[in-house]
Amino acid sequence: MRKADILVSLLFVALGIVVVYDSVTLGFQWGANGPESGFFPFYLGVGLIVGSLLVLRKVWAEYRQKRSAVRLIPEGALRPILWVVVPATVMVVITELVGLHIAAALYLGFYMRLVGKIGWATTLLVSIIVPVSLYFTFDKFFLIPLPQGLWGAKLIPF
Amino acid sequence: MIEDFNNLVMGLGIALQTYNIVIAVVGLILGIIVGVLPGLGGANGVAILIPVVVTMPATTGVILLSSIYWGALYGGSITSILFNIPGEPWSVATTFDGYPMAKAGKAGKALVLAFFSHGAGGLLGIVLLTFFAPVIAEIALKFGPAEIFTVMMLTFSAFVGLSGKSPLKTVIAILFGFILAAIGMDIVSGQLRMTFGSVALMGGFNFVVAVIGLFGLGEIFLTVEEGLKVEGIVARVGLKDVLEGLKEIIRYPKALIMGALVGCWMGLKPGGATPASFMAYGFIKQSSANKDEFGKGAPAGIIAPESAAHGAGTSATLPMITLGIPGSPTMAVIMGGLMIFGLQPGPMLFKEHADFVWGLIASCWVGNLIGLFLVMAFAPLFASVLKIRFSILMPIIVYVCAIGAYAVNNRVIDVYYMLIFGVLGYLFKKLDYPIAPMVLALVLGDMAEQAMRQALIMGQGSPMIFFKPPIALPIMVAALVIFFWPVIAPVKTKLFGKKT
Numbered sequence: 001m002r003k004a005d006i007l008v009s010l011l012f013v014a015l016g017i018v019v020v021y022d023s024v025t026l027g028f029q030w031g032a033n034g035p036e037s038g039f040f041p042f043y044l045g046v047g048l049i050v051g052s053l054l055v056l057r058k059v060w061a062e063y064r065q066k067r068s069a070v071r072l073i074p075e076g077a078l079r080p081i082l083w084v085v086v087p088a089t090v091m092v093v094i095t096e097l098v099g100l101h102i103a104a105a106l107y108l109g110f111y112m113r114l115v116g117k118i119g120w121a122t123t124l125l126v127s128i129i130v131p132v133s134l135y136f137t138f139d140k141f142f143l144i145p146l147p148q149g150l151w152g153a154k155l156i157p158f
Numbered sequence: 159m160i161e162d163f164n165n166l167v168m169g170l171g172i173a174l175q176t177y178n179i180v181i182a183v184v185g186l187i188l189g190i191i192v193g194v195l196p197g198l199g200g201a202n203g204v205a206i207l208i209p210v211v212v213t214m215p216a217t218t219g220v221i222l223l224s225s226i227y228w229g230a231l232y233g234g235s236i237t238s239i240l241f242n243i244p245g246e247p248w249s250v251a252t253t254f255d256g257y258p259m260a261k262a263g264k265a266g267k268a269l270v271l272a273f274f275s276h277g278a279g280g281l282l283g284i285v286l287l288t289f290f291a292p293v294i295a296e297i298a299l300k301f302g303p304a305e306i307f308t309v310m311m312l313t314f315s316a317f318v319g320l321s322g323k324s325p326l327k328t329v330i331a332i333l334f335g336f337i338l339a340a341i342g343m344d345i346v347s348g349q350l351r352m353t354f355g356s357v358a359l360m361g362g363f364n365f366v367v368a369v370i371g372l373f374g375l376g377e378i379f380l381t382v383e384e385g386l387k388v389e390g391i392v393a394r395v396g397l398k399d400v401l402e403g404l405k406e407i408i409r410y411p412k413a414l415i416m417g418a419l420v421g422c423w424m425g426l427k428p429g430g431a432t433p434a435s436f437m438a439y440g441f442i443k444q445s446s447a448n449k450d451e452f453g454k455g456a457p458a459g460i461i462a463p464e465s466a467a468h469g470a471g472t473s474a475t476l477p478m479i480t481l482g483i484p485g486s487p488t489m490a491v492i493m494g495g496l497m498i499f500g501l502q503p504g505p506m507l508f509k510e511h512a513d514f515v516w517g518l519i520a521s522c523w524v525g526n527l528i529g530l531f532l533v534m535a536f537a538p539l540f541a542s543v544l545k546i547r548f549s550i551l552m553p554i555i556v557y558v559c560a561i562g563a564y565a566v567n568n569r570v571i572d573v574y575y576m577l578i579f580g581v582l583g584y585l586f587k588k589l590d591y592p593i594a595p596m597v598l599a600l601v602l603g604d605m606a607e608q609a610m611r612q613a614l615i616m617g618q619g620s621p622m623i624f625f626k627p628p629i630a631l632p633i634m635v636a637a638l639v640i641f642f643w644p645v646i647a648p649v650k651t652k653l654f655g656k657k658t
Contacts (some may be wrong), residue, residue, distance in 0.1 A: 005589055012330060019337055022352045034615035037349040040607045044333050051330045057309055058326075077383040084382055085581065088375075088556050092573045100564065104557040116549025134561065136341045142210050143403055144565050 002063045004072040019045030042113035083115050099148040105131040167596020170515030173524045184585030185222040190540050196243050200230030205369040205455030215518040216499040224614050228525045231471045232533045234271040240391045246432040248467040251439040263291035265393035270403030272464045273533050279465035280526040282418040283472025294480040298505035304623045308630045311637040312604045315428045317595040321642035327591045335596035338363050339603020358571050365600040371576040374559045376583020395537050398421045410458045413442045416460035416540045421469025431470040438466035488592050491600040502520045577623040
């Protein structure tokens with residue numbers, strides 16, 4: 001947990017440096033029409049760097065005091081989390097090809113059957129009924145077009 | 159006063175149109191379901207439906223959004239009482255006494271107590287809203303950019319000084335939110351900031367996408383990590399329970415009134431509902447004659463936190479609608495909905511769109527009453543949502559979140575952002591960086607920056623404009639005191655020897 005804490009505050013410091021660099025290039029002082037574009041972000045960046053360094057100092061002191069720390073992710077919990085993140089990401093990638101509804105149908109089926117160990121009948125029923133009903137609600141009733149991807153328009157004939 | 163009353167009647171005329179009532183009921187049902195499901199909250203439910211709302215007339219759309227919010231407020235207590243899992247953060251305190259009472263076979267009564275307390279807390283909040291909102295809006299009309307900026311400072315100071323979280327990490331979360339808001343086009347000069355030549359970053363981050371990721375996916379990761387097992391108590395709410403609950407609630411007027419008052423007061427400040435419920439619980443336990451009863455199913459231990467939570471939730475509408483400053487992430491998203499309709503929340507709203515404002519206030523009355531009826535009648539039905547296996551619910555929630563994130567701007571990249579924000583939300587939760595102030599900073603970022611720059615131009619570069627009496631000075635001083643409270647409090651204790 002502390003290692004993650006240190007890492008995150010280092011990342012914040014890095015972000016702060018990027019922000020400060022960008023606002024300096026934009027100009028962070030008083031221009032012809034009042035404060036320049038980089039004025040506000042400059043102070044945000046400086047604040048972020050200072051704040052994160054303070055957090056870093058505190059966490060580092062704790063880290064040196066007692067090395068044993070609570071794990072960020074409890075033992076054995078990383079797997080189920082990855083089982084959510086990875087298929088969800090894959091779903092979004094597939095969305096670019098076949099559209100969101102079809103990708104979601106595949107995702108629902110995949111997760112329920114392989115991860116959730118749900119019976120075939122329920123899996124098939126849910127992964128067909130939910131996307132179809134959401135398709136009609138959003139695309140047809142509210143007229144909010146959802147991504148169709150490259151081939152989605154050809155795959156859904158109605 | 160009489161004018162307000164006339165306006166309210168006019169608003170009721172709008173809120174009671176058949177179409178608007180149907181929309182309110184739909185919103186409430188969705189809201190209750192969202193509230194019952196741990197991991198899906200009001201902020202998320204509202205965020206996902208923003209694209210749908212755009213297709214409706216403004217008043218109807220906002221009625222839908224706020225109904226989801228009322229529904230989520232009610233729904234959270236069902237989960238905490240029957241399943242011992244808080245459906246929403248503000249119903250954690252309810253699990254202390256609600257679950258033991260339900261376990262002792264009085265689940266129906268516990269639910270009735272919770273719902274009536276919600277109703278009472280909400281009622282006080284709405285009365286406050288109805289009669290004070292016009293007054294505050296009138297005062298706020300005198301605000302210039304400097305005053306608006308100081309009010310925002312006060313809002314964020316409250317998160318730093320009063321939330322009880324690590325003040326340093328809260329500051330970082332706020333700054334991070336502001337930085338995310340600054341990415342993209344500079345609203346004043348039109349220059350591109352922090353895009354580094356990337357077209358995807360030019361549009362900036364939409365906070366609705368951030369909310370869906372941070373609150374929706376982030377919570378799901380936490381739930382998955384804990385390996386959620388739901389074992390609930392079967393409950394039926396019969397007419398006998400309702401009567402018994404009513405009789406019981408009258409016996410604890412102190413818990414009810416104090417809870418509602420604490421709630422309404424805390425709700426005016428940002429992030430109010432959750433601390434309000436804990437505070438009310440603590441107060442009533444302290445002042446009770448038999449403290450041993452608490453934790454074993456004391457009725458007052460349900461009444462106080464529940465009325466506080468709903469009171470806070472309702473009175474949070476007040477700063478949003480009068481000052482344009484949302485007190486909670488859910489309110490921030492509702493405010494985002496208003497802005498999509500071209501309605502800028504703030505004092506001018508009362509002048510320019512009176513019909514809309516009063517339609518919204520009236521719908522608070524209507525929505526809360528219908529909500530009370532709905533949960534009372536169908537609590538067991540809503541609880542049965544939790545009987546669906548998590549591995550069926552979870553992918554559906556992810557799917558619906560993806561729809562919401564995409565539909566905000568019709569960009570697939572936003573769905574990727576949602577995933578990233580989900581992981582970020584999980585990390586933030588684990589490392590104790592608060593999410594609510596970050597979301598608020600993301601929402602208010604552009605407005606805060608604009609107000610600050612305008613004020614500085616007016617003051618010819620001198621920051622003293624933020625200390626200009628009569629309005630800016632006291633607000634700024636209050637903001638600074640609250641901001642440095644974590645530093646001041648120990649010093650004060652040392653000096654006076656008393657614990658604050």
